[in-house]
Amino acid sequence: MTITTPTPEPMPEDVTRGLAALERHLAEQVPAVASVRPVEAEGQTRRVRRLRAEVAEAHLLAGLQDDDAPLMLDTAKVRKRRKAAREAARLHELGQDPAMRAFQAARMRRVLVAAGMVSLTLALAWSTAGVQVFAADRAPAWSPSWVFAWLVEPFMSLALLVVVGARAYLATQGAPITSRSLVRIEWLFLALTLGMNAWPYLPSVAETFSLSRLVLHILGPIVAVAVVTALPIILAAFTRLDHGHTGREAGNPLTGPEYRPNAAVGHPSDPPDGNPATAVLTTHVRHLITAGELPARPSAAAIRRELRCGMDIARALRDALARGEADR
Numbered sequence: 001m002t003i004t005t006p007t008p009e010p011m012p013e014d015v016t017r018g019l020a021a022l023e024r025h026l027a028e029q030v031p032a033v034a035s036v037r038p039v040e041a042e043g044q045t046r047r048v049r050r051l052r053a054e055v056a057e058a059h060l061l062a063g064l065q066d067d068d069a070p071l072m073l074d075t076a077k078v079r080k081r082r083k084a085a086r087e088a089a090r091l092h093e094l095g096q097d098p099a100m101r102a103f104q105a106a107r108m109r110r111v112l113v114a115a116g117m118v119s120l121t122l123a124l125a126w127s128t129a130g131v132q133v134f135a136a137d138r139a140p141a142w143s144p145s146w147v148f149a150w151l152v153e154p155f156m157s158l159a160l161l162v163v164v165g166a167r168a169y170l171a172t173q174g175a176p177i178t179s180r181s182l183v184r185i186e187w188l189f190l191a192l193t194l195g196m197n198a199w200p201y202l203p204s205v206a207e208t209f210s211l212s213r214l215v216l217h218i219l220g221p222i223v224a225v226a227v228v229t230a231l232p233i234i235l236a237a238f239t240r241l242d243h244g245h246t247g248r249e250a251g252n253p254l255t256g257p258e259y260r261p262n263a264a265v266g267h268p269s270d271p272p273d274g275n276p277a278t279a280v281l282t283t284h285v286r287h288l289i290t291a292g293e294l295p296a297r298p299s300a301a302a303i304r305r306e307l308r309c310g311m312d313i314a315r316a317l318r319d320a321l322a323r324g325e326a327d328r
Helices: 012-042 046-064 076-095 098-126 128-136 144-149 152-172 180-201 211-239 278-290 300-307 311-327
Strands: none
Touching: 076 098, 098 128, 098 152, 098 211, 128 144, 128 152, 128 180, 128 211, 152 180, 152 211, 180 211, 211 278, 278 300, 278 311, 300 311
């Protein structure tokens, strides 16, 4: 049997002596700590702290450089290129749309017609001086004959522009004028303009012949002749454009009739399959003949090749043209 002896309760003197001993021990340790701390603090210069920060940064970078996540992000330049490529692809797709192609063709046709009419106007204005010299016939300056000579070319030019402008506008609307009378009127005005410009400078008329002066004075009429000749041919080519529309009317000469199987035809003068647009097609074929795209008496095969229509329709158009020539 173990007998435990109770621990005596400390007296206040004992507590006082313990606190005093603890204070002495702490007082002995303070000088040692104070002597160590300044030694450690002496090496902590700015260069050491900067180098320690660089080393710590290098360790962090070494751990992060194997991560490919930043390489998967698109830079601003990549996003700009991708946006431009996507825009180009959409513009190309839009350019293949039949409606967009028709819009581009119509816009280009208007630009060409406007440029042709401006060129024709400037060419006729250029020839005004030459016509005035011819019409004045050496009249004194500012005399009535000299003044009225300036009006000869303008009223001829206005008449010519009326004819050419009407033909150009109606051709853009799919209803070209194929009247030979208008063509003769155009050539009459152009021949008069060319003759009056060239006459005073011909070798047998001019006192001192100069080839350069002759060329400069006939340049305006020659450009006018070129515009008047080329514009109907260009517009006729625009009327035969096929923009790829589906379900379009066969008689629309602006896009060209779509090829379809032969239909039953009653009388050659009747429109094939009851379509009243045959008259428009016949007019269009006459315009192609005038423009030189078809011979004077085209065969059914030539008509079918140009209009891309059925053979029965081509035969009906050929017979209608033949009947029209016989009626004349």
